[in-house]
Each structure stands twice: as structure tokens, then as C-alpha cells.
Amino acid sequence: MKVIYSCYWGSYLAVVAASLHLGLLKWDDGLSKEKILNLPFFGIIKKEDLGEMILVGTDNRGREVYVMGSKKSGRIIERSLNGFAQIYGMEKQKVDFIDLINCNNFYTSLGTFMIHKLGFRNAGMTVLIWGIKKSFSRLRNLVIKVLNEPAYL
Amino acid sequence: MKIFYYCYGSAHSSVVAASIHLGMLPADRLPSAEEFKNLPHYDKTDSYEIGKPFFMGIDEYGAEIFITGMTGERQLVKKAIYSFLKNCGVDVTDLMMVNALKSVNLKTKIGGFMSRRMGLVMIGRPLTIKGIQEKYTEFVKLVENTKRGERNRLNKT
Numbered sequence: 001m002k003v004i005y006s007c008y009w010g011s012y013l014a015v016v017a018a019s020l021h022l023g024l025l026k027w028d029d030g031l032s033k034e035k036i037l038n039l040p041f042f043g044i045i046k047k048e049d050l051g052e053m054i055l056v057g058t059d060n061r062g063r064e065v066y067v068m069g070s071k072k073s074g075r076i077i078e079r080s081l082n083g084f085a086q087i088y089g090m091e092k093q094k095v096d097f098i099d100l101i102n103c104n105n106f107y108t109s110l111g112t113f114m115i116h117k118l119g120f121r122n123a124g125m126t127v128l129i130w131g132i133k134k135s136f137s138r139l140r141n142l143v144i145k146v147l148n149e150p151a152y153l
Numbered sequence: 154m155k156i157f158y159y160c161y162g163s164a165h166s167s168v169v170a171a172s173i174h175l176g177m178l179p180a181d182r183l184p185s186a187e188e189f190k191n192l193p194h195y196d197k198t199d200s201y202e203i204g205k206p207f208f209m210g211i212d213e214y215g216a217e218i219f220i221t222g223m224t225g226e227r228q229l230v231k232k233a234i235y236s237f238l239k240n241c242g243v244d245v246t247d248l249m250m251v252n253a254l255k256s257v258n259l260k261t262k263i264g265g266f267m268s269r270r271m272g273l274v275m276i277g278r279p280l281t282i283k284g285i286q287e288k289y290t291e292f293v294k295l296v297e298n299t300k301r302g303e304r305n306r307l308n309k310t
Contacts, residue, residue: 002240002241050229050232051228051229051230051231051232051233051236052232052233052236053233053236053237053240055240064240066240068233068236070229070233071226071229073224073226073229073230075204076203076204076222076223076224076226076230077204077229077230077233078204079202079203079204079205080204080205080206080221080223080230080233080234081233081234081237082205083204083205083206083221084206084234084237084238085237085241087155087206087208087217087219088238088241088243090241090243095237
């Protein structure tokens with residue numbers, strides 16, 4: 001089974017969710033800027049990598065955990081991947097695609113805009129991380145739901 | 154082999170291209186409006202189905218023909234599909250993705266928007282057909298090119 005956490009760029013909310021899933025970030029961690037910046041793939045996925053599945057790790061139940069940048073097309077990509085899995089006879093290779101677009105807020109949007117469009121990386125990162133902290137409980141609940149789902153290996 | 158004709162919403166151009174490919178529409182004359190309306194999925198795919206691939210049939214070389222919608226993010230969606238298949242260990246050498254949207258004109262785009270997005274089927278559907286009829290020879294050429302590519306991959310002359 002493949003779990004894909006997806007957000008616009010694939011390298012912010014998706015990375016935090018994947019890190020929570022894999023235990024790289026603890027539930028009760030203080031979410032310091034330094035801790036978030038050191039998560040694997042955080043902030044380093046480029047425009048040309050959008051749409052690529054990037055493996056972050058394998059969880060203790062054998063599920064491969066990926067991140068993907070899907071812009072605002074998460075739902076379409078989810079339907080596509082499930083459709084292709086069925087066509088290629090991989091129903092057992094279930095895809096759990098978690099579109100995190102609903103976890104975005106004003107600060108995450110502003111932060112990514114500052115980083116990617118204005119080139120203000122440091123200031124943008126501070127705003128973005130503030131936004132991630134604001135969405136953290138929603139992210140955590142989503143990840144807990146995924147962790148509690150049955151795993152088809 | 155699997156061939157996927159893709160367009161914006163898998164309701165018009167991909168349906169027409171796949172239908173020509175499968176002989177459900179003629180390649181040697183202009184089909185009537187009725188022939189378009191009777192095609193499976195023609196102007197019927199809803200927004201919540203965009204992205205889902207639909208099986209249309211099997212061609213004379215045994216290839217399975219599908220249609221799918223990718224909205225305006227065709228490069229992104231295609232990349233995600235290839236990345237997924239690669240990560241699942243699928244050999245993609247027998248997979249062809251064909252963009253059917255490049256044969257579409259403004260009439261079909263406006264008609265499609267009116268029918269699928271605004272629900273004005275009575276006005277939108279005839280407009281999509283009119284647009285496709287105007288560009289029909291391009292659809293036939295697209296399918297001929299696709300079949301040529303298909304034969305090359307299958308090493309058939």
C-alpha cells in the first residue's frame with residue numbers, strides 16, 4: 001500500500017504530515033522552526049518536481065509513505081491514480097491519497113507566495129511555519145485517521 | 154498495449170478521438186450530430202468524474218482504448234500517473250498518452266463549458282458538436298498518427 005500526502009508544492013504541509021506518520025516528528029513536539037526546517041524534503045521540492053511521488057519512508061506496517069506536489073489538482077490526481085491502479089490490476093496496491101489542500105490557511109498561502117513568487121525565503125518561511133502551526137491539529141487528526149486505517153500490503 | 158486519449162474533462166475531444174480509433178465514428182466522412190450524441194460518454198462526464206479513466210473498447214491490434222480528463226493541468230497529471238506507475242514497477246513502454254485537446258476549437262470549448270459547467274446542455278451540446286465537425290479532419294489525422302505510433306511499437310506494418 002502506498003500513502004501519498006499531497007499539498008500544492010508537496011514540500012510543506014505534505015512533508016509535515018508524512019513526518020508525523022513516520023514518527024520523524026513527534027505528536028507533542030514543540031514544532032520549532034529549526035525542527036521543521038530539518039525535516040526531509042522540507043522546502044526543497046522544486047517546480048519541476050511537481051507531480052513526482054517522492055518516497056519519505058516506510059512505516060512500521062510496511063506502508064510506503066510519499067509526498068507529492070499536486071497544486072490544486074489533488075482530487076483529479078487521486079481519481080487518476082486509483083483508476084490506473086485498477087486498470088493495471090493493482091487493486092491490492094491500494095493508494096491512499098491525502099490531499100491536504102483543506103489544511104491551508106492564510107499564513108501558509110502567504111508564506112509560500114513570499115518564498116516562491118517574491119523570493120523572500122527567510123521571511124516567507126517564518127510566515128509559513130506560523131501557518132503550519134495553526135493547521136497542526138487538523139494535520140495531526142488527518143494523519144491519525146490514516147494511521148488507524150487498515151493496511152493492505 | 155493501452156492507449157489513453159486525454160482532454161480537459163473526458164467529455165468531448167477524447168471521446169471523439171477514441172471513437173474514431175475504434176471505428177465508432179467514420180474516418181472517411183463527416184458524422185452527423187446524432188452520431189456524436191449517441192457516443193458513450195459524449196458530453197456526459199460530470200466534474201466529479203474528471204481524472205477517472207473510462208474504458209472505450211479494444212482496437213484491431215488488441216490495444217485497450219481509454220479516455221481520461223486532466224483539466225488544465227495535463228503535464229502535472231501525466232507526470233503523476235507516470236511517477237505512480239514507475240513506483241509500482243509497471244512497464245510503461247506499452248502505454249501511449251495522446252492529447253486530444255489540441256484539435257479542439259473555441260466553439261467546442263465554449264459549448265463544453267456551457268453544457269458541463271453551467272448545465273446549459275440544450276445550447277452547449279450542439280455547439281460542441283459544431284466545433285468538432287469543423288475540426289473533424291484534424292481528429293482523423295490525430296488518430297492516424299496514433300495508430301502509426303501504435304503499429305511502430307507493435308512492429309506491425
